[in-house]
Amino acid sequence: MGLRQNLAWAILAIISYSSVFAAPQQSSNVERNIQDIFNTNPSLPPARGGFAEVVTPVPIGASNPLIDFTSISGKTSNCNCVPYYMCDPSTNSITEDGAFDGFGVIDIRFGDDDPVCPSSVDVCCAGNRTREQVLNPTPLEKRPNQPRGCGIRNVGGLDFTLPSTTQNEAGFGEFPWTVALLHANNFSYFCGGSLIHPQVVLTAVHCLLPHAPGSFLIRAGEWDAQTTRERLPYQEQTAKQIILHPQFNIRNVANDFALVILSQPFTLADHINVVCLPPQGASSTAGTTCFSTGWGKDVFGAAGKYSVIMKRVPLPVVDFNSCQSRLRSTRLGSRFALDRSFMCAGGQRGVDTCQGDGGAPLACPIGLSSDNRYQQSGIVAWGIGCNDEVPAAYANVALARDWIDQQMLGNGFDTSTYTA
Template sequence: MIGYKSIMTALLAILAVAPSAPAPQQNLNAQKNIEEIFNTKTNSLASQISGIGLVVTPEPLDDVSTQKVFNSISGKSTSCNCVPYYMCDPSTNSVTEDGSFDGFGVIDIRFNADDPVCPASVDVCCADNKTRNVTLNPTPLNQRPNQPRGCGVRNTGGLDFALSGVTQNEAGFGEFPWTVALLHFGNLSYFCAGSLIHQRVVLTAVHCVEAHGPGTFIVRAGEWDTQTTKERLPYQERTVQTVIKHPQYKSRNIANDFALIVLSERVVLDDHINVICLPQQEAIPEPSTTCFSTGWGKDVFGSFGKYSVIMKRVPLPIVAFNTCQSRLKSTRLGPKFTLDRSFICAGGQRGIDTCQGDGGAPLACPIGITSENRYQQSGIVAWGIGCNDEVPAAYANTALARDWIDQQMIANGFGTDAYTA
């Protein structure tokens, strides 16, 4: 997966601007184009068993066992203990000091890397004299000097460890702490993403939740690798109390694709879970600004694509509105296509794109001084033409909904300080 863009059936009528033709034939042609461009004939079974839904049942730390003299995937044996990284002393001495370290070095996520290799992404090959039977915790971020506080702080490179072997824009653990996953309640299969803007409120796209009632899905914050539960800091799941949809949302072209999910309980903020800042009304980033979209969407468009295991971060340049509209007109949408003003565009570089499966995911852009690594959410993944093509994707323009979001937050007794930089 290079990225992830959800293409939803709500785009069906967007082709109503097609040249005039006899009504029956026009409808048939439009429907054919819709199915080809937006992949509206989805395989519901495949979507239910893919991606994050395969995550295993959490293991208590006391039950995490070591694997002595394990066999790596290349068939060679080596003498070490295969343990989660936080149970291997990162210090140069055999005895851990006072725990005032800030990380565990580098972990290689290439599953065919040089020996020794452990089975899970968070496991390391640890020598006997460095293996511990307790969790080693780096100094919490809020106890470190000069650590930025508040919304939108990106943990650049990730928490705990640096990644090597990154080939598909994998994000570091806890690097974008506002990104959450939306999961079907019954089987925990992944269907969309969102962003935490308050301990009880998630921002996402209407097209993600319009067919899902509050009791049909849950929100998971703090997820990273969907195939393991061994991360040092665990994810948190919350049920949904209510969903608030923008009153001017239009299903025919996904205009005003803004929705708020109110959680039944607060999410507890931690190093790997935090809220993102929101832009002021009408505050649109300059063209060419490099922003990041994050989530677990597919690598290829359509039923053949596979959902990601580890969260991805896709760098995307902002594209000017008129430029974006012109590029879209050059596609099968045709020269009469008009892009709704509620969208902002980003991307347009071949091989680097958002893709199917992560509608509702945040598009986060840098703000403030560089040293703070602070971001605000300028867009919400909405739709696009295929994946990884030289055509920008359309994102719901969050800056146009800031006033509406504020009104809903105040009306529900939450306030706006959490996401105000």
């Protein structure tokens, strides 16, 4: 699974920074080796299978199911292929007032050569369980003892759980603060971000440098990029204003913090919510397992494929000095200096963020474990390759909290939305 926006200019900026400390011959070798790894053309369109693939909305209703559907494999027959929320999960699970909490386990079977139903959220439903109206689980705000406020993770997802997550798939609505940044002309995905206020998104400067406010959209509430049949639909807004951190350094990508003020606020819902932010100067404990979320590539470069379903990558926090030592053991060289505006996470082979998810949040648990509350400790910035045993660098949000607060207040927004 991948989640890191290794733009060519960003990597070359890091090379330039490290070359200040390196001998000329060492610098030349480092630059050549890094270019061999990261030589990509960021103007190329994303690989098929992600947001670059146009999705045509499918009307949802009783007039549209596949009646007496027989699966391609022939293992299942005499059923209606309908969205899960139009299939009674059992004959006695629905109370008179329609209140219930979810649909149990659903096998999304996405990407199988022999799918039972054509959409990831469709199920093969027996005729006596097929409903003509949408079944809506009890909204979270009406459930007893439900935590309120920012950063509430819907562990396992809303509505249903997945039987297995072999590709680190997130559940539907599990990380409701994660948003996608899409090119306005073709809806292709280019970066991630997080909602910190209904009308404000936190992302990375390096994602926004090539973009004017009217050139991209922000999508919240997305899960599967190849269907519009989720029970709760995504929402989209345009950008009204971009605010870049004044100390962003294009040479080493330091202070990679940016805010996007939206033209209109998102309507918060079960699957769309804000994340908490850490206090100024707070530090994340090494070894803490955090999650980075988004739709980035599985491997770097042209061979990589963008994710279709949102992924969640569990990543341990790595202390700053250990991270710098690991980076110095790479082609960056023994004199490479990691800027103090970064924190690090990861370092486990095969579990990493990757290309396509710059700006995506790294969220860490806080407070009581029963609350499932998270704060955004990092913003996906850069790293050496994908899926290697080298931690990735994340913009350290705790070092920008005061700046974020200043920008929010200066633009008339309440900072309490992201304060735990």
